[in-house]
Amino acid sequence: MTFSAADHGFMARALRLAERGLYTTTPNPRVGCVIVKDGVVVGEGWHQRAGEPHAEVHALRTAGDRARGATAYVSLEPCSHHGRTPPCANALIDAGLARVVAAMTDPNPQVAGRGIQLLTLAGIRAEVGLMVAEAREINIGFVARMTRGRPWVRVKTASSLDGKTALENGDSKWITGPAARQDVQCWRARACAILTGSGTVLADDPQMNVRLADVERQPLRVIVDSTLKTPPSARILEGGQVLLVCAVEDPARQSALEAAGAEVICLPGAQGRVGLTMLLLELASRGINEIHVEAGATLDGALLEAGLIDEWVAYLAPLVIGHHARGLFDLPALTDMAERRGFVLRDARMVGADLRLLLRPNS
DSSP: OOOOHHHHHHHHHHHHHHHTTTTTOTTSOOOEEEEEETTEEEEEEEOOSTTSOOHHHHHHHHHGGGGTTOEEEESSOOOOSOSSSOOHHHHHHHTTOSEEEESSOOOSTTTTTHHHHHHHHTTOEEEEOSSHHHHHHHTHHHHHHHHHSSOEEEEEEEEETTSOOBOTTSOOTTSSOHHHHHHHHHHHHHOSEEEEEHHHHHHHOOOOOOOOTTOOOOOEEEEEOTTOOOOTTOGGGTTSOEEEEESSOOHHHHHHHHHTTEEEEEOBOGGGSBOHHHHHHHHHHTTOOEEEEOOOHHHHHHHHHTTOOOEEEEEEESOOOOTTSBOSOOOOOOSSGGGOOOEEEEEEEEETTEEEEEEEEOO
């Protein structure tokens, strides 16, 4: 299928609109829509929050009668099912659109081509596949949850040039500069959940929340705590919206943590540890698309060893700490270089004085 330069331009606009919902649409996908008639944009919109009108509805309201005979560019296939809102495919049909261009098919099994089919049966020229790679990136977590049943796991680390995250005594404030730490807030904000371990909670007593002035939604905070070491006074428990996952039940400690605002569940895995794959499946069942991990070498290493890391955001500070400082991933010793874990560098840029690398595991 061939698309014109104008098609690409209008779809790029739809994708930029979709990004406006980066922090707010969970568990729904981020979607943008542009309606064009005679080469002129007559309506546009984006999905802002779950339960509220979808991108197509906002764009149709703006376009009004001008939508008849127009083309709609949508970053995701229009939905065809009744959820919390009516089907967008039907809204486009009722408005009299002549053509609909979708960047990609909706991976949700409830849609998965049915929206395009509805449009085609109604006599609308429906096309899919324009800037699909860019569209997938915007909804990488939603796609992961719908196609494989577990969220997208993004691990963030901050280290020195020699790969150290803290001094031998645990002091880590601060390895990276203020610009990098502010950048981390944006990664937290786009996530549906922030995952950490009890070791980090005990060592740093973090809040693990989003501290951006314009963000209204706080992600779920998830603590991996096999033996319920987290104290009820931990700052991360303030305000609730915390899921604490253990491997060994202890009714007394569980009651104290629940009284402090945590929901406690037990998901035992091997060797007395939390079953990490079971945890991801549990989070997927709760509508979690993207998980942002800020943890120590033990949990990060366990996730890497289990093959559960999808993306690694690595901040490198221009300094050296030395051999005795703490490392990034606690992994079993390798005996052969063929056992090493490889990554593909997707992006590299300066954030203040620090270098930020975006990496994904080799397929």
